Amino acid sequence: MSGASNLVAMKKIVQQLRFEASINRVKVSQAAADLQQFCMQNALQDPLLTGVSSSTNPFRPQKVCSFL
Amino acid sequence: MGELDVLKKEAETLKTQIETARKAVNDTTMEAASSGVAPAPRIQPKARRTLKGHTAKIYALYWALDNKLMVSGSQDGKLLVWDTHAGILANCVPLKSAWVMTVSFSPSAGLVASGGLDNMCTIVNISGEKPKTMRELDGHDGYVACSRFLSETSILTASGDQTCGLWDLETGKQKQSFLNHVGDCMCVALAEDQNTFISGACDSQAKLWDIRDGQCKQSFIGHTGDINAISYMPNGQAFITGSDDCTLRMFDMRADQEVMCYQNAQPTAGVTSLSLSLSGRLLFAGYDDFNCNIWDSLKGEKIGVLSGHDNRVSCTGIPSDGMCVSTGSWDSFLKIWN
Numbered sequence: 001m002s003g004a005s006n007l008v009a010m011k012k013i014v015q016q017l018r019f020e021a022s023i024n025r026v027k028v029s030q031a032a033a034d035l036q037q038f039c040m041q042n043a044l045q046d047p048l049l050t051g052v053s054s055s056t057n058p059f060r061p062q063k064v065c066s067f068l
Numbered sequence: 069m070g071e072l073d074v075l076k077k078e079a080e081t082l083k084t085q086i087e088t089a090r091k092a093v094n095d096t097t098m099e100a101a102s103s104g105v106a107p108a109p110r111i112q113p114k115a116r117r118t119l120k121g122h123t124a125k126i127y128a129l130y131w132a133l134d135n136k137l138m139v140s141g142s143q144d145g146k147l148l149v150w151d152t153h154a155g156i157l158a159n160c161v162p163l164k165s166a167w168v169m170t171v172s173f174s175p176s177a178g179l180v181a182s183g184g185l186d187n188m189c190t191i192v193n194i195s196g197e198k199p200k201t202m203r204e205l206d207g208h209d210g211y212v213a214c215s216r217f218l219s220e221t222s223i224l225t226a227s228g229d230q231t232c233g234l235w236d237l238e239t240g241k242q243k244q245s246f247l248n249h250v251g252d253c254m255c256v257a258l259a260e261d262q263n264t265f266i267s268g269a270c271d272s273q274a275k276l277w278d279i280r281d282g283q284c285k286q287s288f289i290g291h292t293g294d295i296n297a298i299s300y301m302p303n304g305q306a307f308i309t310g311s312d313d314c315t316l317r318m319f320d321m322r323a324d325q326e327v328m329c330y331q332n333a334q335p336t337a338g339v340t341s342l343s344l345s346l347s348g349r350l351l352f353a354g355y356d357d358f359n360c361n362i363w364d365s366l367k368g369e370k371i372g373v374l375s376g377h378d379n380r381v382s383c384t385g386i387p388s389d390g391m392c393v394s395t396g397s398w399d400s401f402l403k404i405w406n
Contacts, residue, residue, distance in 0.1 A: 010072055023324060
């Protein structure tokens with residue numbers, strides 16, 4: 001019995017590996033360039049990166065909210 | 069050779085084939101490719117809000133799409149919904165099981181989901197006068213470590229039974245199960261088009277899945293410990309994971325491999341949680357050593373720290389407008405920083 005289920009399990013593993021092996025891969029240099037471009041293009045719209053001015057900061061003034 | 073031996077040999081051949089194909093496109097590292105990029109500014113966000121209300125360790129938090137409401141879950145057996153702008157408690161949902169590991173909002177924020185050691189994902193409607201339990205999704209054989217809504221009627225779960233599940237909230241039944249991890253599934257993140265998602269597990273692997281047919285499309289190796297947190301880079305082509313092995317790693321899905329490792333000089337604390345800023349440049353990571361480190365995701369350099377918690381940072385989150393980062397801790401407090 002266990003022999004048969006080992007076979008079934010192994011067939012699934014091989015099937016999965018065949019699938020994963022078959023994909024096309026892009027060069028890391030290309031992936032890196034695309035990622036850098038994305039980060040640069042969106043940098044000015046990233047409030048944590050640019051900083052948030054007091055006038056537009058929804059979290060000013062500072063508050064401690066306590067419900068104890 | 070018996071059939072089993074033939075298959076084993078083919079498996080080894082395929083694994084070698086995959087490694088060779090990955091090496092063939094590994095023509096540089098992310099770090100080397102980013103050497104010409106100007107360093108990110110050294111930012112020092114301040115704690116703008118401290119939210120006190122839980123009486124035990126906080127395990128999870130989640131921002132609503134309105135960028136104002138945030139829900140937190142604690143082992144004090146409560147979900148607390150905070151109006152973070154006004155600085156007031158908006159709602160309190162008592163849980164049947166105190167052992168909560170995950171919380172999330174539906175897109176409208178009318179529903180909250182929680183899951184944990186009760187092996188269930190519980191859906192509560194909080195849009196009415198009183199919170200009302202709508203569904204108890206029963207079907208996993210292990211704890212529910214993470215849950216994410218696709219819509220008001222569909223939710224994805226990650227479980228300690230080594231599977232992920234897609235559930236129909238109208239029927240309460242599982243529509244699809246995702247089987248391939250050989251360790252507890254700890255975290256998931258949905259692609260923007262919701263056709264695929266990524267998962268991280270205690271088998272140290274991250275996997276990319278097709279939501280509709282349950283097919284595991286890619287497996288990513290590199291970590292040497294449980295993967296506790298996972299998040300897509302905003303360009304949708306890469307993702308970052310955080311692990312008990314004290315590192316975070318970036319994997320690119322088109323290159324099918326790890327492209328960056330974020331590691332402290334003295335790596336002693338596991339990573340519990342992570343969040344990415346809107347452009348993807350800033351990586352906020354919560355650690356067991358009570359800190360939240362800020363990393364430059366492109367250059368792999370540590371550029372800041374959020375310190376202020378008196379115990380492990382268990383969860384982090386950035387709302388969809390990117391205006392702040394929130395941290396939740398075993399010290400029972402939540403903080404909001406910018």
